[in-house]
Structure formats: structure tokens, C-alpha cells
Amino acid sequence: MRVYFSRVINDTSPSEILIRKVNILKEKLPCHHHHHHQNSLNVISLRDNKTLEETMPSRKNIGNTQWTAWLTPVIVLACIAVFIVAMFINDCPKTVAGANGDCVPRFLRRFSFQPLRENPLLGPSSSTLEKMGALDRSKVVNGNEKWRLVTSMWLHAGVIHLIVNMFNVVLIGFRLEQQFGFIRVGLIYLIAGLGGSILSALFLQNNISVGASGALLGLLGAMLSELLTNWTIYANKLAALFTVLFIVAIDLAIGLLPWVDNFAHIGGFLTGFLLGFVLLVRPQYGWEESGNSPSQYGAPRARSKYNPCQYLLFFIAAVLVVAGLAVGIVMLLKGENGNKLCKWCHHLDCIETSRWTC
Numbered sequence: 001m002r003v004y005f006s007r008v009i010n011d012t013s014p015s016e017i018l019i020r021k022v023n024i025l026k027e028k029l030p031c032h033h034h035h036h037h038q039n040s041l042n043v044i045s046l047r048d049n050k051t052l053e054e055t056m057p058s059r060k061n062i063g064n065t066q067w068t069a070w071l072t073p074v075i076v077l078a079c080i081a082v083f084i085v086a087m088f089i090n091d092c093p094k095t096v097a098g099a100n101g102d103c104v105p106r107f108l109r110r111f112s113f114q115p116l117r118e119n120p121l122l123g124p125s126s127s128t129l130e131k132m133g134a135l136d137r138s139k140v141v142n143g144n145e146k147w148r149l150v151t152s153m154w155l156h157a158g159v160i161h162l163i164v165n166m167f168n169v170v171l172i173g174f175r176l177e178q179q180f181g182f183i184r185v186g187l188i189y190l191i192a193g194l195g196g197s198i199l200s201a202l203f204l205q206n207n208i209s210v211g212a213s214g215a216l217l218g219l220l221g222a223m224l225s226e227l228l229t230n231w232t233i234y235a236n237k238l239a240a241l242f243t244v245l246f247i248v249a250i251d252l253a254i255g256l257l258p259w260v261d262n263f264a265h266i267g268g269f270l271t272g273f274l275l276g277f278v279l280l281v282r283p284q285y286g287w288e289e290s291g292n293s294p295s296q297y298g299a300p301r302a303r304s305k306y307n308p309c310q311y312l313l314f315f316i317a318a319v320l321v322v323a324g325l326a327v328g329i330v331m332l333l334k335g336e337n338g339n340k341l342c343k344w345c346h347h348l349d350c351i352e353t354s355r356w357t358c
Helices: 014-028 034-055 059-063 071-090 106-111 126-132 137-141 148-154 159-180 182-203 213-229 237-254 262-279 287-292 308-333
Strands: none
Touching (some): 071 106, 071 126, 071 182, 137 182, 148 182, 159 182, 182 308, 213 308, 262 308
């Protein structure tokens, strides 16, 4: 036997509800075995309650739906394909280095790398990268080639550069995409990459820049802000926080080495960090369960989906990311030199030591 519960009215007391249920069951069960009837009633009530709990849809499970991560593999394949095209266009044997037999390894022929003294990362020449869309400030500002702000994040200087970046993209991108879907993760990746390119173009005056590091640091920044804004739903909060901070610190420390564009790292990280507060907000702990759990008198429990801190961070981050990108683009189009506005900022990109100069 199964009992269907009717919709509960707010002003009906629990005792009245129980009396109605008992009366319904009395009409359907024989009354000449009272003791047996009471035991049957208890068994029926327990079984029905259990059945209702099992069949009731869990909003917590619905909120934690795992997305299929397909965008991250597409990004990796796209970067690999672009690198292969770059090596095809580079065609080292037809250059001066190739004429001298310095291409490595020679058996790759057209796809062989530039000499190690020119490119120790095992990749094409700088002229090939520039031809394919590397970030060049002079071409962006004076040559009306704004598209380089986007294309540069799909190019890599060599095999080592490509492997390191794609490994981190897979490691971080899969986790975020499974939890938040491809749209939000894709937006963070592209916008953070753009933010990194803008900051790089403002400070790097005479060098070209390539790589997905800005977008990658954007994913790390979003992961950090997602942890902070959704603090209440995590169990091992401090362990997760220290892990993310450690990875970010390592990446930014590597950016202090020569020939590493740390401005793209910083710009991408800050952009992704702000976007995380906007795009990766989760309902606060207990909200999804409270939507299905009735209060003492049957009415749904009133609880805000997001706490005030989440609303505040959302508003501040949205304003900052829009204003920051807008100001950066305007300054870049006007030809502003970031080094003149910030005299000490060059130390964020490279620190001179006894072994190298910046």
C-alpha cells in the first residue's frame, strides 16, 4: 500500500495532518483486528516515508552535475595544430641556418627546428612566429593589427613550451570544465588571454610574445577566486587554498626569468581572478537541500541562494574587469608606454642576477 501526500497548507498543524492520514488508512483497512491494524499502520508509514525520500529528486545532486569536458581537448588540439603549421611554414632547411646544416634534427627535414643557439625550446624562428601572429606592440599600435592580441595565445615558441603549457591546461581546464561547463571556462580562457596580451603589449616595447600562459594563469586565478567565493561548500579549504597559491607562485616566479613574459602571466591571472567571482559562483551551502526540505509546518525554508559577500564580490569584480580591460585597450590604442607610468614595474618581468641581464 502506498500513501499519496496531498499539498500541505501552511496553517495546518502536524497533528491534524497525522489524524487525516490515519482516518484515510482506517477506511481502507479492516477494523476488527485493532492491534494488528496499529502495527500495520506503523509499518506502512515507515515504508512510505522511506519510499518518498528515495524517489524525491535531490537538488544537491542536480546542482553538482558533471559536465563533459570537450573544450579543453579542443584547445590542446588547436594549439598542437597551430604549432605543426608553424613548423611547416618555418621550413628550416631553406633558411640560412639550414644551408649551414644547423637545423635539428635533420631527418625531420621541413619540420626540423631552428638551431638551439637561436631557439633552445625546439621550435621555429622568431620571424615565423611574427608572421603567424605573435604579439608585436608596434604592429598592434601602428599597424592596425589588433588581432595579434588573440592569435598570440595560440602560438608557442617550441615543443618544450607547448608541452608545459598544454599539460597545465589539461590539468586545470578539465577540472573546471567538468564543474562549470564549457561556456564559462571558454570565456575565462579567452578573456584572460586577452587581458594578458593587453598588459604585455603595454610594457614590452621591443620584443614579440607568444604562448597560452596568460590564459592558463587566468584559469588558475579563476580557480582561486572560485574557492574564495564558494568557501562554505568546501571541506578542505586551507589545503586547497595553499595548493592553488603555491602553483600560482611558482608560475609567477618562473616569469621573473629572462625571455619569459611575466606581464602576460600577471594580466591573465588578474583577469581570470576577477572573472571567477563573476562566472563561477555557486549557491551557498545548504541552499539546494533547503529547497526540498520542508520546515516544521510544511512550508519551504526561506534561504538566500547567494550570501551577501558573494553578491558584493560579483559586483566589484564585474566593474573592475570591465573597467580594467577598457582602460587597457584605450591606453594601448593611444600608444601609451606602461614603463613610463610605472617606473618599477619592469622588475615584475625580470630580475637581474650575476648570471643574466634583463
